[in-house]
Structure formats: structure tokens, C-alpha cells
Amino acid sequence: MSGREGRVTPFFGITAAVIGVAAGTAGVVVARAAFGPGTAPAGAAIGLTVGIPVSLWSTSARRARGRSRRLPDGRRMRTRVHAIAWFGPVAGSILTILAWSGVAHSSGSGLVQAIGALLAAVLVTGLVAPSVPAARATVRCTACPSDGTAGSPVGLVMDAGGPLRIRPLDPPGPDATAGGRVRGTRQGTVDVVPGTRGVLDSVAVQVASSAPFGMLWWARDVVVELPRPLHVSPRPGPVEPVPLAADDELGEALRRVPATSGEARGIRPYQRGDLRRAIHWPATAHTGTVMVNEAEAPAGDPVVIQVVLPTDEAEAELEAGRMLSVVVAYLDRGVPVLLSTREPSGPVSDRVVDRVAAGRRLARAVPDAGGTGSVA
Amino acid sequence: MRVGPDRWPDVKLWERVVQANRPGPPEDSVRFRTASTLAVMVAIAACWSQGELSAPLALFTMAATAVGNALSYWRRARPWMAVKPILAFCVVGGFLWFLVTVTRTATPGNIATVEQPLAALFAWVLSTHAFDVPARRDVAYSLAGSAALMAVAAAQTVDLSLAPYVVVWAACGVWGLVAMWQSMSGARGVPWASLGFSSAVVAVLAVLFVALLPAPHVSTALIFPSSSAGDSPVNSPSNLTDGGGASLPAHAAAPDGPTRVGGYLGFAKSLDTAVRGHLGNQVILRVRASKPSFWIGQTYDTWNGQSWVESSHPTNGPTLHKLTSGSPFTIPLSPDQLAPLAGNASDIQTFYLAQSGPNLVFHADNAQRVYLQSQQLFLTGSGTIVSSTSMGAGTVYTVVSADNVATPAQLRASTTPPARGGSTPSLTPAQKKRYLQLPSVDPRVAALATRITAGITTSANGNPRVYDKIAAIEAWMSSHIHYSTDIPPLRPGQNAVDSFLFGSRIGYCEQISTATAVMLRSIGIPAREAVGYVPGSFNPITDLYQVQAKDAHAWVQVWFPGYGWQNFDPTAQVPLANPSPGSVIARSTAKFFGHLPWVPITVVVVVAVAAVDLRRRYLRRPKHWADQVARGLERAGQQAGLARGGNETLARYCERLARAAPELGPDLHRAATAVEGSAYGGGQPDPPQAEAIRAFARQLRIPRNGHGHRKGRNTGRAGTRQDDASASANDAPAASRGR
Structure with missing residues (x-):
């Protein structure tokens, strides 16, 4: 956030004053036109009473928005309660009230006006009342997975303090409804779809309520802390041919399983490619399934992959995805992989044993300004 | 036209419109549909009850609405596309029928001839629409459409007979809205607290709106309502008749005959002040008016000592005008009537007769036009219509x-000749003689009037100070006359005014106004008697003045140069106020609250609050002994000004308390250890030990000076140490904080 966005400028105050005066003037004009000159002071009072607080509220809301978190679509979080998609319901309500007022004053019927007052009260309440539960809405993430993949939905279990609609904003995702009984806490699963790799400690969601009449949604954006970090690995890039070993021109190594020699580690079910002499007959007899001895993989000859991400975010994302594919390809061949990345804390070189670990490392990886490209 | 690519998808505006109007997912909520259906059916029934829909049409549309909604629910996921053209044809056909009907049958000025076809059209459209409501938005449209039908029903309602329908319709509407919210948010159950709060807000807002908004007034001549419910001609147009026996033009006020106007005997060719009927509470008429006025029925100019009669004085011009122009009738000015003051506003009144009445056209002063479904209208010489x-x-x-109502200041400044130039600035001598006519009057009457107005002399500029004289006589009346309808009968031939002023001095409006008029005439002020109705009670809901039989009234009209005939009511000194719905509601509310039995209510409220508080305390009481101990320790510390912190474990808290009261340190430590051991270690002290700890906590007092003591007998050691049960400061102290 730049410093300008949250700053209070005289423009905001002038705007508020102008809006207030405009509302007061509008009140005078409407009151005089509808109810006669005698009601002009009341119209001005109502206009100013409504206009000034609304404009001040709007101004402060803009200020607060300037300080808030920026969302993936470029806009900032609106932490104050606000109405969403309000034009249709508000315009419809105003037209309804005006039409009703027209019927009342054309027919001269006080009963029409009385029922219209009741209708207007219901409409006003229905339009404004959801702001209360929306402002008081609480949402908490109680469970989330540790790992996810960019572009794939990740389910977050959330507790909501009321019947709410939860719309993930950062990362985005489809709307979820925390339904169920009216009182008490209810639980729902919110799917978020991270667009890029990274480590998420929190997510931004929009909690909305339309209680009790369902006429208008009021919402506010909140940051929900995750119970544990969510590592979002990059999207796997295109599978590229990995360098083959010199004695593997026929591709036999791809079918060969590791651990044919070395320190015994235990037994495991038979896999295609296991040697017959590795079969552990007592275990096979005991379990009824062919079991083989397993040994520690040979410690030597790991593949060292150095990931150097470009500074451009999109290119870095593609490069991370490509590297993930390479790592997974090596791991699938049983080749030990030593992954070297740069993380916020500095360069990290460590062995990765599976796809999850590789995803986490790449999720934490940051661009290396001095790098010249990834090397496997 | 394209919208901004940064905010909206790159689609054309019409595509967005099409997308916005695309039907949503099928609405599965049976409750929402049921509420919407019931709301529409109640609105149709409301129109039926007000006579705006015929019974067959109302029943058919209600049945169609129910069946249509059921079919829509059944086919909500697979709407019949073939039905849509049929429904469109039905709607267009209904609209064409409406246009043809209105063109052929609507009567200019008769709004009822338009509203009935309009109600039929709305009911038809809503019942047709019921066959194609698959989605939530469609059901909501049905609910909103019922509001339009209720508006039509209410437009012609002049009483509260629609109120039950409004209540049921509003209940269905609120139920439907809540059901819609339940369907939207997947909630189960009714949010009673939220709904109750919202309903309270709705009630307050509705009352505020009704109170603050000015009452609606008809200002367009095209829709001035008029309709006729009794079209029997009167065989002698100058006579009055009661509405029930149209063939018998008669003196409606015959004392021994059916008056049909609530017992009032004044609406006749004469007003006998010695006879009074029994006025009831039945509603005679309802009036929608810009302002409250005396609704004049007749005026009388000749007093014969016992009765007022309307003379046919030759100076008054033709005694009877026959107006044959049809509605609206333009009322010509009477010879003794002034032209309307330039710039004065029109006072529009609509009268709804609730009872059959005389064929008098009641009106406020200075009637100019009459919208009445009648072929002819008659205007007597004194302005009676x-x-x-x-x-x-x-x-x-x-x-x-x-x-033309003038202010007291204007009347007080009224001079002879008037300052305002006009074609009829003042009464002619013949007219003046007519309105100063008196039979042989007891000279004591004139003497009394002269004595009352003795100090009020004509000013230097020629102002006769008529207004002040009237005010003096009214003031004398208010201080010397007692109002009562139970007066002794008048002997034959006895002068009513003489016996009233110099006899019992008890009477009602006829005696009081007659005596005032006679006294005014006796001192040379032209006056006449007027009968009609006072405005009646104002209903803030219907914005109608409800005139009852007991509101029949007689008052005095006095001629003022430049202002014409002005009303004076010596019977009621209280000036008429122009009520607004807000003032009426405020007054009614104050009256309501003023009559409430506040002492019992206060007692009940206090007892109820105490009961609720006790129940809350009972429900929140610590049930486990450890919670009770923790609560006791917290209470003692709070009394000593050492409240427990939000993240402070009980052990830490007891250490802090022990610093304030060192002599209690070991006991506090033991209590905290035992409680935390019970909460986190699973160990339970022996019952005697637990009881001792509980007693210690209950009786603990830590004075603010830091020296603690135990109330009552010394309970000894509070318990035994449980060393293995101490909790760390980071552990959540939920259990020990008292659940």
C-alpha cells in the first residue's frame, strides 16, 4: 500500500460537505414538490441528517479501504460492513415507495399511505437490517490442509457465528453457505482456489448476511487466520524428458525400483521390477501376499536441482511449475533429489523425498535476483 | 457499448441485461411459495371485500393462483416452455380487456369505474403469473405483486374494515421474506430474536412514517371521487328527504318520524330549538378534507322566537337555482356571498356517506364546485345545496x-367600508335588514348584549370592532351558561331565547348559538344560524374525519365586510386545530399511556426483571465445586479491587491475592492448587477437603488495605497440597475460571 491511499486529504472533507448540502437541498426540493412548501425545513433536516453521516461514513470507509489488504483482483479489502449489489433492491424499493406514494396522493387515501408506511418500513428494515449481523459476523478457520496446489481447490473448514454466506477473496473461490440452525455456531467447508504458489497463513473472505428478510446482502471483508500454514505448490509444468543415466539408454531404469542393495530396512509388498531373490518367503507365507526385502537406497549420485526463479511473478510461477515437474520425474525414477532454492531466510539446499516436500520447497521459494536460470 | 474490462467481463451491455434476466435456479422452498401464494390470495380477497372484485372472479383468480403455484413448484426444474406464450396471451388479453372496459364504462370523475377494472386486471395478471414462477425471483415478484393489489384494495377503503386483511397479508409477507432468507442462506429455523427486533423496528418506522408524512390529499380534479348509491328522484326538489324513503320527500326532522340521520332534527325546513332528538354514536359520514371545517348543511335567516326558518326573501334574488350542468356543478355566488379572496387555496372535501341521509350536500364554506353523480342540483337563496x-x-x-376563512387579526381589523375592493364589499341595506330580523324580543336581551359589549366602542378609523363584540359575547356565554342536553320543555308560545338567557341558562348548541345570534342582531351585527356537522374525530390511519350522529351541530355565522360569512361557535370555545397524523398519534399515545395503571405495571416489570435476573444467575451458577471455589476467589478479589485478568491463571491470581493478604497466602495457594489439580490433573480432593476449600472461598474477605480475614468461624486449613496438579501459566484457565 502506498502512503497516499490511506491519507486524509481535504478532498474527503469537501466531498462530505458537498454531499451533505446536496442531500439537504434534495430533501428540500422533494419535500416542497411532494408535500408543499411548509415541509421544506423538515426535508432539509432529513436530508442533512441522512446526507452528512452517510458522506462521513463513506469518507471514513474510503480511508479504511486505503489501508486494507489488496486483493488479487486489484481492489482493496472493505473491512467495514457494506451493501453489495445494492442498486437493484434499493432502486426497486424506492420505485415501490414512490409508486405507492403516488397511489396514496392520487387517491387521497390515508389507508394506502398507512399501508405504504408499513411497506416502506419493511423495505427500509429489510435493506438495512442485514448490516447488523454482517457487522457482527464471526468466522474462524478450524481446520485446513498443510498442502495444496495452485489452481486446485483446497477445502478449509470454517466455523461461522450465524447463517452467513462466505465468499473467498484471497485466494478466490466459490461461495459457500454456513447454513444450519439459526442459533449457535455452524460449520462449513469453504473451497479456496489459490492462483499461485506460496505459503498462506491467512485467507481473506467476504462474510455476508441478508437476515432476516433476504432483501439485500450486507458484507464485510475479513482476514481469517489459518490454524497452520498452507503451502501452495506451483502448478506442475509440462513434463520434460529428464536426463537419463548413461547405462539406461533402453529406459530400463524407469522400471527398476530402488533399494536392491544396501542396508536392509524392512519388507514391503512386491512391486513390478523387484528381483526374485529379494522375496521374503516367511513374510509372504504369513501375509499371503508376495513380500520382498527392502534396503536403503544407495546414498550416492543424487540429482542436484538448483531453482533460480526470475523476478517476474508470472515467469517465476511457470519456472517453479517446470521445476516441480522435473523433481517429480526424478523422484518417480527413484533418483534422490537435492533441491536448492532461495527462501526468504536465505539459500536452502536440502533433499526432497516426495512431491509434497518438493511442493513445499517451491512454495517457499523466492526469486533470486542474481540467478541465471535453473539447473538440473 | 462495452463496459470496463477491469471490473466487468468483456461483454456488451445487452448481454449483461440478458444475463441479469436469465431465470435463476429453481426455488425449492415450499414455505416461501406458500407464503407468497397466500399473500396474493389475501390481496385478492381484500379487493373482493371492498367490492372491487366480483365473487366469481375473486374465487377463480384465487383458485388459479393456488393451482398455478403448485404446478410451478412441480415443474420448477423443467418449466413448460409452451406455457409461456399462453400466459403472455392471457396477460395481453387481460390488458386489452382493461383498456376496452375503461374506455367504455369509466365515468369521468368517478374513480371507482377505473379501480374495479384495475383490480380485476391485477388479480388476473397475478393469477396468470402464478403458472410460471420456477425461480426465487419469480416468487418474489408474486409477493411484490400482492402489494400492488393491496394498494388497489386500500385506495377505496374509507374505514378499517380492511385492517384484518392487511394484518394477514403483512404476516404472509414477512413469513415469505423470512422463508426467502432461509432459502438463500440455508438456515434452519426462524431467527426469532432477529425477527422480533426487526419487527419492532418496522413498527416504530411505520408509526414514524405515518406520523411524519403529511396526509394525502386529492389535488387532481380528474380523480375527484363521486358515486351515487341512491338515485331515486325527489319529486319536489326544494324539499329535503331522508335517503331511505326517496319517494317521500318530507320533513326529515319530524320529531315523531324516522329521521335516518342519527336523530338530529335540524336538517329540515325549520329548526325547532325546543326539540332535540337522541343523537347516537353511529357514523353518519366520513370526510377527507384538506383541513377541518364545519360541514354546513343548511343556514337559517329568520327567527320566530322558537324556531329558525329559511325564508324566501325577495331581496335574496331567486329563491332556487336549478343547476343542470351535471357533475361537476359550478355553484354560483349568492348575492350575499363574497367572491373568493384572490390567492386563497381551494379546500377540497370528499364526503363518504355511511348512512342514508337528507339530500343536503354538506360542504365547507364558500362551495364553488360539486362533483356529484346527479342530474340536477338545487341551490337555495342562502347557499344551501x-x-x-x-x-x-x-x-x-x-x-x-x-x-375564505380569515384570521382573528384580519377580522379584528375589518372595517366598514372594507379596505379590500370588491364587487360586493358589504351587505345591501335589504340584506342587512334580513339578517338583523328579530321578532318581538324581550328588551332585556338587547340590554344584556349592550351591557356585555359596553366597553367595546367603534374605533377612530370606523372599525366597529365586531370581532371583539362577538368574542365578548362568547366569553359571557362560556362563563354564564352550562351545557346540557337535558333541558326543561319550552311552554307553547314561550320565547326560547328569553327563557334560556333569563331562565335556566342551561342548553345545548341550538340554544347557545341562537341566543348568540339574537344578541348579535340586537346590537346591529348581521348574523344567521347554521346547522351541519363539526369535523368529527380524525382517524390518522385512514386520514378521514369520522362524523358521528352526535357531531351534528348548530353555530352562528356573522357577516364581516370584506370576508363574508364567518363561523363562530359559542358552544365550543376551543378553537379548531388542524390535526396532522403525527399530532393525533402523539395525543392518542399520550392519552393511552396516561391511562395506564403505572403502579401495577412498574411492580410487574420489576418482578419480571428480577425473575429473569435470578434465572440467569441460576443458570450461570457454578455447578462444579472447583468452579464455585474459583468464583468465590474472584468475588473476594474483586471486592478488594483486585479483579482477575483475562489471561491470568488461578494460581497466578491467588499469588497476587496473597501479596495483598499475606496471612491468607497458604490457604489461597492450597485452594488454587486443588482447583487446578481438579481441572487439569483429574484429581478430586476428599469431600471434607473440597467442602473446606469451598467454605474458605465462600467466606473469604480481602479488605482493600490488604489484611484478609475469614468471615465466621475459622475453617482451618483449606485443604491439602496437591503438588502434582499445578498448571502452567499458558494453559487455558477455562475450567478454573468458572464455566
Whole structure:
């Protein structure tokens, strides 16, 4: 956030004053036109009473928005309660009230006006009342997975303090409804779809309520802390041919399983490619399934992959995805992989044993300004 | 046209419109549909109850609405596309029928001839729409459409007979909205707290709106309502008749005959001040008016000592005008009537007859136009307007009057000749003689009037100070006369005014106004008697003045140069106020609250609050002994000004308490250890030990000076140490904080 966005400028105050005066003037004009000159002071009072607080509220809301978190679509979080998609319901309500007022004053019927007052009260309440539960809405993430993949939905279990609609904003995702009984806490699963790799400690969601009449949604954006970090690995890039070993021109190594020699580690079910002499007959007899001895993989000859991400975010994302594919390809061949990345804390070189670990490392990886490209 | 690519998808505007109007997912909520269906059916029934829909049409549309909604629910996921053209044809056909009907049958000025086809059209459209409501938005449209039908039903309602329908309709509407919210948010159950709060807000807002908004007034002549409910011609147009017996033009006020106007005997060719009927509470008529006024029925100019009669004085010009122009009738100025003051607003009144009445056209002063469904209208020389047809219950007519009511300051400044130039600035001598006519009057009457107005002399500029004289006589009346309808009978030939002023001095409006008029005439002020109705009670809901039989009244009209005839009511000294719905509601509310039995209510409220608080305390009481101990320790510390912190474990808290009261340190430590051991270690002390700890906590007092003591007997050691049960400061102290 730049410093300008949250700053209070005289423009905001002038705007508020102008809006207030405009509302007061509008009140005078409407009151005089509808109810006669005698009601002009009341119209001005109502206009100013409504206009000034609304404009001040709007101004402060803009200020607060300037300080808030920026969302993936470029806009900032609106932490104050606000109405969403309000034009249709508000315009419809105003037209309804005006039409009703027209019927009342054309027919001269006080009963029409009385029922219209009741209708207007219901409409006003229905339009404004959801702001209360929306402002008081609480949402908490109680469970989330540790790992996810960019572009794939990740389910977050959330507790909501009321019947709410939860719309993930950062990362985005489809709307979820925390339904169920009216009182008490209810639980729902919110799917978020991270667009890029990274480590998420929190997510931004929009909690909305339309209680009790369902006429208008009021919402506010909140940051929900995750119970544990969510590592979002990059999207796997295109599978590229990995360098083959010199004695593997026929591709036999791809079918060969590791651990044919070395320190015994235990037994495991038979896999295609296991040697017959590795079969552990007592275990096979005991379990009824062919079991083989397993040994520690040979410690030597790991593949060292150095990931150097470009500074451009999109290119870095593609490069991370490509590297993930390479790592997974090596791991699938049983080749030990030593992954070297740069993380916020500095360069990290460590062995990765599976796809999850590789995803986490790449999720934490940051661009290396001095790098010249990834090397496997 | 394309919208900004940064905010909206790159689609054309019409594509967005099409997308916005695309039907949503099928609505599965049976409750929402049921509520919407019931709301529409109640609105149709409301129109039926107000006579705006015929019974067959109402029943058919209600049945169609129910069946259509059921079919829509059944086919909500697979709407019949073939049905849509049929429904569109039905709707277009209904609209064409409406246009043809209105063109052929609507009567200019008769709004009812438009509203009935309109109600039929709305009911038809809503019942047709019921066959194609698959989605939530469609159901909501049905619910909103019922509101339009209720508006039509309410437009012609002049009483509260629609109230039950409104209540049921509003309940269905709120139920439907809540059901819609449940369907939207997947909630189960009714949010009673939120709904109750919202309902309270709705009630307050509705009352505020009703109170603050000015009452609606008809200002467009095209829709001035008028309709006739009794079209029997009167065989002698100058006579009055009661509305029920149209064939018998008669003196409606015959004491021994049916008056049909609530017992009032004044609406006749004469007003006998010695006879009074029994006025009831029945509603005679309802009036929608720009302002409250005396609704004049007749005026009398000749006093014969016992009765007022309307003379046919030759100086008054033709005694009877026959107006044959049809509605609206333009009322010509009487010879003794001033032209309306320039710039004065029109006073529009619509009268809804609730009972059959005389064929008098009641109106405010200075009637200019009458909207009445009648072929002819008669205008007597004194300005009394008589219909040529009987006027039964349900008759509606509108009168437009010139608002010539002057302020007291204007009347006080009124001089002879008037300052305002006009074609008829003052009464002619013949007219003046007519309105100063008196039979042989006891000279004591003139002497009394002279004595009352003795100090009020004509000013230097020629102002006769008529207004002040009237005010003096009214003041004398208010201080010397007692109002009562139970007066002794008048002997034959006895002068009513003489016996009233110099006899019992007890009477009602006829005696009081007559005596005032006679006294005014005796001192040379032209006056006449007027009968009609006072405005009646104002209903803030219907914005109608409800005139009851007991509101029949007689008052005095006095001629003021430049302002014409002005009303004075010596019977009621309280000036008429122009009520607003807000003032009426405020007054009614104050009256309501003023009559409430506040002492019992206060007692009940206090007891109820105490009961609720006790129950809350009972429900929140610590049930486990550890919670009780923790609560006791916290209470003692709080009394000593050492409240427990939000993240402070009980052990830490007891250490802090022990610093304030060192002599209690070991006991506090033991109590905290035992509680935390019970909460986190699973160990339970022996019952005697637990009881001792509980007693210690209950009786613990830590004075603010830091020296603690135990109330009552010394309970000894509070318990045994449980060393293995101490909790860390980071552990959540939920259990020990008292659940």
C-alpha cells in the first residue's frame, strides 16, 4: 500500500460537505414538490441528517479501504460492513415507495399511505437490517490442509457465528453457505482456489448476511487466520524428458525400483521390477501376499536441482511449475533429489523425498535476483 | 457499448441485461411459495371485500393462483416452455380487456369505474403469473405483486374494515421474506430474536412514517371521487328527504318520524330549538378534507322566537337555482356571498356517506364546485345545496370550496367600508335588514348584549370592532351558561331565547348559538344560524374525519365586510386545530399511556426483571465445586479491587491475592492448587477437603488495605497440597475460571 491511499486529504472533507448540502437541498426540493412548501425545513433536516453521516461514513470507509489488504483482483479489502449489489433492491424499493406514494396522493387515501408506511418500513428494515449481523459476523478457520496446489481447490473448514454466506477473496473461490440452525455456531467447508504458489497463513473472505428478510446482502471483508500454514505448490509444468543415466539408454531404469542393495530396512509388498531373490518367503507365507526385502537406497549420485526463479511473478510461477515437474520425474525414477532454492531466510539446499516436500520447497521459494536460470 | 474490462467481463451491455434476466435456479422452498401464494390470495380477497372484485372472479383468480403455484413448484426444474406464450396471451388479453372496459364504462370523475377494472386486471395478471414462477425471483415478484393489489384494495377503503386483511397479508409477507432468507442462506429455523427486533423496528418506522408524512390529499380534479348509491328522484326538489324513503320527500326532522340521520332534527325546513332528538354514536359520514371545517348543511335567516326558518326573501334574488350542468356543478355566488379572496387555496372535501341521509350536500364554506353523480342540483337563496336525488349509504361526492376563512387579526381589523375592493364589499341595506330580523324580543336581551359589549366602542378609523363584540359575547356565554342536553320543555308560545338567557341558562348548541345570534342582531351585527356537522374525530390511519350522529351541530355565522360569512361557535370555545397524523398519534399515545395503571405495571416489570435476573444467575451458577471455589476467589478479589485478568491463571491470581493478604497466602495457594489439580490433573480432593476449600472461598474477605480475614468461624486449613496438579501459566484457565 502506498502512503497516499490511506491519507486524509481535504478532498474527503469537501466531498462530505458537498454531499451533505446536496442531500439537504434534495430533501428540500422533494419535500416542497411532494408535500408543499411548509415541509421544506423538515426535508432539509432529513436530508442533512441522512446526507452528512452517510458522506462521513463513506469518507471514513474510503480511508479504511486505503489501508486494507489488496486483493488479487486489484481492489482493496472493505473491512467495514457494506451493501453489495445494492442498486437493484434499493432502486426497486424506492420505485415501490414512490409508486405507492403516488397511489396514496392520487387517491387521497390515508389507508394506502398507512399501508405504504408499513411497506416502506419493511423495505427500509429489510435493506438495512442485514448490516447488523454482517457487522457482527464471526468466522474462524478450524481446520485446513498443510498442502495444496495452485489452481486446485483446497477445502478449509470454517466455523461461522450465524447463517452467513462466505465468499473467498484471497485466494478466490466459490461461495459457500454456513447454513444450519439459526442459533449457535455452524460449520462449513469453504473451497479456496489459490492462483499461485506460496505459503498462506491467512485467507481473506467476504462474510455476508441478508437476515432476516433476504432483501439485500450486507458484507464485510475479513482476514481469517489459518490454524497452520498452507503451502501452495506451483502448478506442475509440462513434463520434460529428464536426463537419463548413461547405462539406461533402453529406459530400463524407469522400471527398476530402488533399494536392491544396501542396508536392509524392512519388507514391503512386491512391486513390478523387484528381483526374485529379494522375496521374503516367511513374510509372504504369513501375509499371503508376495513380500520382498527392502534396503536403503544407495546414498550416492543424487540429482542436484538448483531453482533460480526470475523476478517476474508470472515467469517465476511457470519456472517453479517446470521445476516441480522435473523433481517429480526424478523422484518417480527413484533418483534422490537435492533441491536448492532461495527462501526468504536465505539459500536452502536440502533433499526432497516426495512431491509434497518438493511442493513445499517451491512454495517457499523466492526469486533470486542474481540467478541465471535453473539447473538440473 | 462495452463496459470496463477491469471490473466487468468483456461483454456488451445487452448481454449483461440478458444475463441479469436469465431465470435463476429453481426455488425449492415450499414455505416461501406458500407464503407468497397466500399473500396474493389475501390481496385478492381484500379487493373482493371492498367490492372491487366480483365473487366469481375473486374465487377463480384465487383458485388459479393456488393451482398455478403448485404446478410451478412441480415443474420448477423443467418449466413448460409452451406455457409461456399462453400466459403472455392471457396477460395481453387481460390488458386489452382493461383498456376496452375503461374506455367504455369509466365515468369521468368517478374513480371507482377505473379501480374495479384495475383490480380485476391485477388479480388476473397475478393469477396468470402464478403458472410460471420456477425461480426465487419469480416468487418474489408474486409477493411484490400482492402489494400492488393491496394498494388497489386500500385506495377505496374509507374505514378499517380492511385492517384484518392487511394484518394477514403483512404476516404472509414477512413469513415469505423470512422463508426467502432461509432459502438463500440455508438456515434452519426462524431467527426469532432477529425477527422480533426487526419487527419492532418496522413498527416504530411505520408509526414514524405515518406520523411524519403529511396526509394525502386529492389535488387532481380528474380523480375527484363521486358515486351515487341512491338515485331515486325527489319529486319536489326544494324539499329535503331522508335517503331511505326517496319517494317521500318530507320533513326529515319530524320529531315523531324516522329521521335516518342519527336523530338530529335540524336538517329540515325549520329548526325547532325546543326539540332535540337522541343523537347516537353511529357514523353518519366520513370526510377527507384538506383541513377541518364545519360541514354546513343548511343556514337559517329568520327567527320566530322558537324556531329558525329559511325564508324566501325577495331581496335574496331567486329563491332556487336549478343547476343542470351535471357533475361537476359550478355553484354560483349568492348575492350575499363574497367572491373568493384572490390567492386563497381551494379546500377540497370528499364526503363518504355511511348512512342514508337528507339530500343536503354538506360542504365547507364558500362551495364553488360539486362533483356529484346527479342530474340536477338545487341551490337555495342562502347557499344551501340540495341534491335532486336521494343520497343513500355509499354515496360519495366531492366539494371544492374557496378557503375564505380569515384570521382573528384580519377580522379584528375589518372595517366598514372594507379596505379590500370588491364587487360586493358589504351587505345591501335589504340584506342587512334580513339578517338583523328579530321578532318581538324581550328588551332585556338587547340590554344584556349592550351591557356585555359596553366597553367595546367603534374605533377612530370606523372599525366597529365586531370581532371583539362577538368574542365578548362568547366569553359571557362560556362563563354564564352550562351545557346540557337535558333541558326543561319550552311552554307553547314561550320565547326560547328569553327563557334560556333569563331562565335556566342551561342548553345545548341550538340554544347557545341562537341566543348568540339574537344578541348579535340586537346590537346591529348581521348574523344567521347554521346547522351541519363539526369535523368529527380524525382517524390518522385512514386520514378521514369520522362524523358521528352526535357531531351534528348548530353555530352562528356573522357577516364581516370584506370576508363574508364567518363561523363562530359559542358552544365550543376551543378553537379548531388542524390535526396532522403525527399530532393525533402523539395525543392518542399520550392519552393511552396516561391511562395506564403505572403502579401495577412498574411492580410487574420489576418482578419480571428480577425473575429473569435470578434465572440467569441460576443458570450461570457454578455447578462444579472447583468452579464455585474459583468464583468465590474472584468475588473476594474483586471486592478488594483486585479483579482477575483475562489471561491470568488461578494460581497466578491467588499469588497476587496473597501479596495483598499475606496471612491468607497458604490457604489461597492450597485452594488454587486443588482447583487446578481438579481441572487439569483429574484429581478430586476428599469431600471434607473440597467442602473446606469451598467454605474458605465462600467466606473469604480481602479488605482493600490488604489484611484478609475469614468471615465466621475459622475453617482451618483449606485443604491439602496437591503438588502434582499445578498448571502452567499458558494453559487455558477455562475450567478454573468458572464455566
